[in-house]
Amino acid sequence: MKLIxxxxxxxxxxxxxxxxxVPILQDDSLKLIEVILHMIKPKKILEIGTAVGYSAAIFAKYLEIDENNKEGSxxxxxxRNEKRFKxxxxxxxxxxxxxxxxxxxxDATEYLTNLKEDDTYDVIFIDAAKGQYMVFLNEAKRLIKSGGVIIADNVLFKGRVLGxxxxxxxxTAVTRLREYIDNINDxxxxxxxxxxxxxxxxxxIVNK
Ligand SMILES: C[S@@+](CC[C@H](N)C(=O)[O-])C[C@H]1O[C@@H](n2cnc3c(N)ncnc32)[C@H](O)[C@@H]1O
Structure with missing residues (x-):
């Protein structure tokens, strides 16, 4: 079943x-992620950086849900921003x-460290403070299922990262984003x- x-x-x-x-996903990035989610059919998604819930609400359309959501998708x-969270x-x-x-x-840098390895996700989407992307990546590698996909937005940071x-x-943000790119390539x-x-x-794509 799919949610409407x-x-x-x-x-x-x-x-x-x-x-x-409020910064939310740009239309073209969102479309790309929607195509990926359509293909993956995820049951569990972890998003780092909710803002006002716009991207999460769109991702919900692509959750793979069994009858009565028995498997708990x-x-x-x-x-971390209280006003946005509310x-x-x-x-x-x-x-x-x-x-x-x-x-x-x-704060995801603290919260993620408390998640256990048996709480794994099909997709992890990183869309929060750019200076913390390496922390998020290391936690995402720990919490992603084998065969799962880690997606990160804003990695080129308005052309600053490759220039x-x-x-x-x-x-700091640019240095961390460069480290992020080097790390996922290496x-x-x-x-x-x-x-x-x-x-x-x-x-x-993660092959553990
Ligand atoms: C680009 S916005 C998220 C947009 C959202 N994903 C969307 O497209 O609708 C980034 C959000 O991440 C939050 N954020 C930044 N660093 C964070 C952290 N370490 N822990 C939790 N939230 C964080 C910010 O407060 C901000 O609201």
Missing amino acids: VDDNKLDNIKRKAIENY YIKTIE EATENIFTLNLTEYIIPVFA GYNEHRHR DKTLDSILLNVGDGVAIS
């Missing part, structure tokens, strides 16, 4: 996010997705591709 998510309500969430300068999504929780309720989306109010950017302002357990879609999307 109200597109008008999704449009309202998107419009409000844009009006309030869901998306767990983590947000708005996400309201949006998930309005969209009737409370059974399928679990919003977690926490010669070395200014103080975004240096790690023999990952099959990775970096796509110049949106702000840069990295996709890694």
Whole structure:
């Protein structure tokens, strides 16, 4: 079974996010991820960076759900900003997705370390603080199922990552994103591709 998510309500969430300068997935990156989710048919998704729940609500359309959701398909999504977390929780309720989306109010760098290796995911989506991408990647490698896919958004950070950017302002973020790209290319357990879609999307298939 697939969930039907109200597109008008999704449009309202998107419009409000844009009006309030809440960063949400760009349309082309979102479309790419939707195609991947359509092919993978995930039962469990972990999202790092909820914002107001826009991407999580769209991902819910692609959850593979058995009768009465006996196997317990869901998306767990983590947000550390209280105002956004509250708005996400309201949006998930309005969209009737409370059974399928679990919003977690926490800093993901701490929360993820408490998740056990028996709590694994088909897809892990990284879309949070760029300076922490290596922490997220290491935790994602631990928590992804073998054959699962790790997706990271914003890895090109407006052209700064592959260019010669070395200014103080975004240096940590750019350095961590470069490390992220090097790591997914060097790690023999990952099959990775970096796509110049949106702000840069990295996709890694994990073979543990
Ligand atoms: C780009 S937005 C997420 C957009 C969302 N995935 C979407 O497309 O609808 C990034 C979010 O990650 C949150 N964030 C950043 N670092 C975080 C961390 N360490 N733990 C939890 N949330 C974090 C920010 O507060 C922000 O709301």
